[in-house]
Amino acid sequence: MTAPVRVLVCDDQALIRTGFTTIIDAQPDLEVVGECGDGRTAVHLAGRLRPDVVVMDVRMPGLDGIEATRLLAGAGVPDPVKVLVVTTFNLDEYVYEALRAGASGFLLKDAPPAQLLDGIRTVAAGSALLAPEVTRRLVGRYASRVAPPEPAPADGPLTPRELDVLRLLAEGLSNAEIAAALVITRETVKTYVSRILTKLDLRDRVQAVVWAYQTGLVGVTPPAVAPTRSRMPR
Template identity: 50%
Template sequence: MSTTTGACNDDAPIRVLLVDDEQLVRSGFRLLLDIEDDITVVGEATTGAQAVERARATRPDVVLMDIRMPKMDGIQATRAITAANELRNVRILILTTYDTDAYVFEGLQAGASGFLLKDAGPAELLHGIRVVAAGDALLAPRITRRLIAQFTARRTADEVAEKRLSVLTAREREVLALVGQGMSNDEIGAALFLSPATARTHVSHAMVKLGARDRAQLVVIAYRTGLVTP
């Protein structure tokens, strides 16, 4: 699932912070990223706490974040980074494996903009970094909307849907429901007979009104309020 909402300067390389407690993994990522003209690695971190510290020091566009790390894990680090006002433009791309799929919901709630499986190929990883750097939401094909629904539906009762959605116009609700289904701006426009630019405007208004950091969080809200059901 990806969409179009610009977040970084198109003329400048995408600044990436690598976070993983395994040196071999970080080295592999660096080798892959260093040969790309539009991506530059600005730092590395081996723990969640170090990731927060390095994010403050380097102000990356994207943090490539592992989940399983000692002391402070990737979810906690993501939460700390996205909660920091001075790091509001930093996007988190979390790497997960099949046995950590349960972290998907918590990661989205913490402010992650995307997820990739650790066995993703080089092209998929590079695409993911570019998508997230552009301000879009990314979910790996195998991390499906059904999976998100599984973890968000359990919490639907925690939200008072009408109160949460009352700030939206009827059109914005329609758009939010389609965002929750993983549609792009072009697809939303086609479904509602709107131009992609108008669809994007409605998405932006919904984000502001609901206090969503990005489209990934709109997906969570759509499920939690019952606007989209599994």
């Protein structure tokens, strides 16, 4: 049997922590190994308990969730922990900073329990998760703020087909939608995504999307109507 995914819950509201813990522990493939109410304790517990995923609030006393995420999953961290940011606040700035800090996912607290559970599983599996509210417009704006776009080298490491997959990934398409667009199987898409991450030395799909915007592979101009449905990896 596969060991359950180990989860650390960090939120400064005791009722929220209890609710999350109850929902997560009810799943046979998930296990809450600890909980806390501030970012500094989350960093300490993560180092001791080695969870697979930290469910992290943003606004907390002392060390907030963004800084805690940076210490757990940011650039240069020797043994990063996957972080799923779950917050009440649907503000662009929180998403920008969470992604910059190294978070692998972002959800709102009013999301259905099933979406929280799927988010934990998705992040634990090494994929990235953006809430339905986080559209291509938001990701594009984030990428444009992090660094000025610079053209991707013509002799870069990606093959033409891998570039096609990355473009569609950056447009917000799921694996199933990419497979349909390119007339290939989902497993082939997964293989291409894995190769892209390896060749570009990226952690997950979020970083791949940001790389695509930063290098000008796709533009940052928002679409006329932002998509509203979930764009979770399948």
